[in-house]
Structures are given as structure tokens and as C-alpha cells.
Amino acid sequence: MPGLLARVGGDTAAMHGVIALFLEDTPPLVATLREKLDAKDTAAVLHLAHALKGSASNFDATTVTALAKDLEARARAGDLAAAQSVFLELDAEVSRLLTSLERFRRQAPCVS
Amino acid sequence: MRVLIADDDAVTTRILSKIITSAGYAVTVVSSGAEALEALQAEDPPDIALLDWVMPEMDGPDVCKAVKARERPAPTYLILLTAKGGSTDVIAGLEAGADDYLVKPVNPGELRARLNAGARIVQLQQSLAAHVQQLQDALASVKTLTGLVPICGYCKSIRDDSDYWHRVEEYISDHTGAQFSHGICPSCMDALEKRGVWHS
Numbered sequence: 001m002p003g004l005l006a007r008v009g010g011d012t013a014a015m016h017g018v019i020a021l022f023l024e025d026t027p028p029l030v031a032t033l034r035e036k037l038d039a040k041d042t043a044a045v046l047h048l049a050h051a052l053k054g055s056a057s058n059f060d061a062t063t064v065t066a067l068a069k070d071l072e073a074r075a076r077a078g079d080l081a082a083a084q085s086v087f088l089e090l091d092a093e094v095s096r097l098l099t100s101l102e103r104f105r106r107q108a109p110c111v112s
Numbered sequence: 113m114r115v116l117i118a119d120d121d122a123v124t125t126r127i128l129s130k131i132i133t134s135a136g137y138a139v140t141v142v143s144s145g146a147e148a149l150e151a152l153q154a155e156d157p158p159d160i161a162l163l164d165w166v167m168p169e170m171d172g173p174d175v176c177k178a179v180k181a182r183e184r185p186a187p188t189y190l191i192l193l194t195a196k197g198g199s200t201d202v203i204a205g206l207e208a209g210a211d212d213y214l215v216k217p218v219n220p221g222e223l224r225a226r227l228n229a230g231a232r233i234v235q236l237q238q239s240l241a242a243h244v245q246q247l248q249d250a251l252a253s254v255k256t257l258t259g260l261v262p263i264c265g266y267c268k269s270i271r272d273d274s275d276y277w278h279r280v281e282e283y284i285s286d287h288t289g290a291q292f293s294h295g296i297c298p299s300c301m302d303a304l305e306k307r308g309v310w311h312s
Contacts, residue, residue: 007127007220014130022123050166054195055123057217 001104003060012108019101022055029055030094037080037087045083046075052090056097064093113231114138118148118175119164119193124216128162131220135227145170152179157188159234160227162214165194165205173208180209185241189230193218257287 001015008014029052036044053068067090074083115137119125122143129139140158142148146169152161163172170178172192179190192210194201205213211233212226262271263280270283281292296304304310 004127007217008130009134009220011130011134014126018123018126018130021126025122047166047168050195051121054119054164054216055121057195058123058127060217 001059001108004058007058016105018058019105022059023098023101023105026052026055026094026098030091033087034091037084040080042075042078042080045080046072049075052094056094059097059101061093061097064090064097067093113160113234114140114158115227116148116151116158116161116188117141118143118145118161118167118172120144120167121164124164124193128218128223131218131223132162132227135224137227137231144168145172145175148175149178152188153182157184160189160191160230162191162193163210164216165192165201173205173210176205176209185244186234186237189234191226191230257284 001019004018005012005015008018029048033045033048033052036048049068049072053065053072056064056068067086071083071086071090074080074086115132117125117128117132117139118141119128120143125141125143129141132139137160140151142151145163145167148161148163148167149170151158152175163175165172167175172194176190176192179188189212190210192205192208192213193216194205194213195216202213212230214223214226261283263269264271264277268280269277270280271277272283278286284290285292296310301310
């Protein structure tokens with residue numbers, strides 16, 4: 001996680017704190033995103049996709065960031081059908097990112 | 113120096129806090145535009161604020177506009193955070209009243225450099241504001257003499273607003289705080305000598 005580590009000034013404990021926050025915050029965010037998509041709440045979808053994009057960008061997760069950006073664009077255009085299909089991809093990518101972050105956390109325990 | 117971070121993403125605020133605290137600044141975090149505005153309009157606002165562009169209730173540019181609408185002698189230095197980075201966004205942000213902007217995810221070195229640049233401007237403004245205050249205080253204690261002063265063409269007495277006539281020294285002393293030391297000028301001395309009143 002060199003990008004993230006550099007972002008927190010080389011502080012391993014801070015990096016683990018940030019990873020823990022992301023692992024904690026992201027699943028409920030994605031669940032809400034799914035609900036809002038089903039409810040066709042465009043404004044909420046736009047906001048949540050934007051939040052996910054910003055949050056994931058800290059981990060250099062380019063695929064998640066790009067998909068979230070795409071979802072944001074579809075929501076802004078009001079195309080919720082296209083947004084649904086982007087969301088499916090995004091959901092899978094987020095799961096992959098969370099799994100790899102979990103693995104990283106287990107392999108490199110917090111030493112401060 | 114105190115820095116406010118306004119962003120609704122906990123991951124981003126955690127990272128920003130870490131970088132900013134390590135750079136020696138005191139950090140406060142809020143998660144909405146409305147909370148940011150409240151902190152910025154408080155009696156003792158933060159010196160620098162990092163405002164996310166997209167926030168619940170009120171976005172970053174709107175917060176900038178509201179803050180700039182209220183003039184202060186040493187205003188908070190406002191930095192907008194944007195994930196967009198397009199030049200139109202930058203222009204819109206700066207025109208809304210932001211002093212600077214940063215693109216997310218933030219590069220720590222760039223953040224520190226821009227904070228330090230902001231801190232230099234804040235210090236300069238604070239010291240200028242302090243000087244202006246000192247000058248205003250000084251000015252308030254100085255009496256001035258302005259306007260039309262009615263003066264007698266012969267004895268040079270001055271008439272006040274209540275129609276009383278005063279000697280010119282007395283009038284000037286009362287209105288300016290200046291004091292007089294009396295003497296005789298060379299031409300008056302000559303005239304007095306000619307009249308036999310004065311012998312040098």
C-alpha cells in the first residue's frame with residue numbers, strides 16, 4: 001500500500017486506521033447505494049457514488065474510482081438503467097478491493 | 113495556526129488530519145457544508161479551511177460565497193478540495209471566493225506547501241489588521257481642526273459655535289491638543305522697537 005502509506009507520511013498505524021475506516025464505512029455505503037438505485041433516488045445515487053469515488057481514490061483503487069465516476073455520470077445524466085449495470089460491476093470491484101485490503105491488514109499487522 | 117477540514121468522507125478526513133497535524137497545525141473536522149459555515153462565521157474562526165466541493169446541505173463553493181460575503185479584517189484562507197480538476201471547476205471555485213484549490217486524492221507534499229503558503233498570507237493579513245487597528249485607535253485619540261473657522265480680521269480671535277470669541281492659541285489648543293510657546297518674531301520686534309515699546 002505504498003501510495004496510502006506516503007499519503008499518511010509513512011505512519012503505519014495511521015495507514016491501518018484509514019484502512020479500518022474504509023473497511024467499516026464502505027459496505028453500508030454500497031448497500032445504501034443499491035437501495036437508492038432501486039428507489040430511483042438520483043440525487044442520493046449521485047452523492048453516494050461521488051463519496052465512494054473520493055474515498056477509494058485514497059487507496060489508488062483506479063478501477064473502483066473509474067466505475068464510481070462512471071456511475072456518477074450516469075446518475076447525473078438521469079440514466080438509471082445504465083447506472084444499474086455500472087453498479088453491478090462496481091459492487092464486484094468494491095468486494096475485490098475490500099478482500100484485498102482485509103488480506104493486507106492480516107498480513108501486515110499494525111506496528112507503530 | 114488552526115485548520116478546519118470539511119469533508120463528509122471519513123477516510124479522506126482521517127488522511128488529511130494526519131498530514132496537517134504532522135505539519136504542526138491544529139485540526140478541527142466537520143462533515144457538512146452547514147457545519148463548516150457555522151465554524152467559519154463563529155467569533156474566532158479557523159485561520160485556514162479545507163472545504164470539499166461536494167458536501168451535504170451546502171457545497172464548498174457556496175460556503176466560500178457565504179464566508180466572503182461577510183468581510184473580516186483577517187479572513188480565513190479558503191482551500192477547495194475537488195475530485196474533478198477540470199479548469200472550469202477551478203475557475204468557478206476561485207470565483208466563488210476560494211483562495212486556492214487542491215485535487216483529491218491529495219498529495220501530502222503539495223498539501224503542506226499550499227497550507228504553508230496560506231499560513232504566510234494569513235499571518236500577513238493578521239499583522240496588517242493589527243496595524244490598521246492600532247492606527248484607528250491612534251486616530252480616535254487625535255483631535256482635528258477642520259472646516260470653516262470664523263476669525264477676526266484685526267485681533268485674530270476665533271468665534272466658536274456658541275458665538276464666544278477666543279484667543280487663537282486657546283482655540284487651537286482646545287481643538288487639536290497642540291500647545292504654544294510664546295515668543296516675538298523679528299518683524300514684530302522691529303515694529304515694537306520703532307514704537308519705543310521694546311529695546312533689544
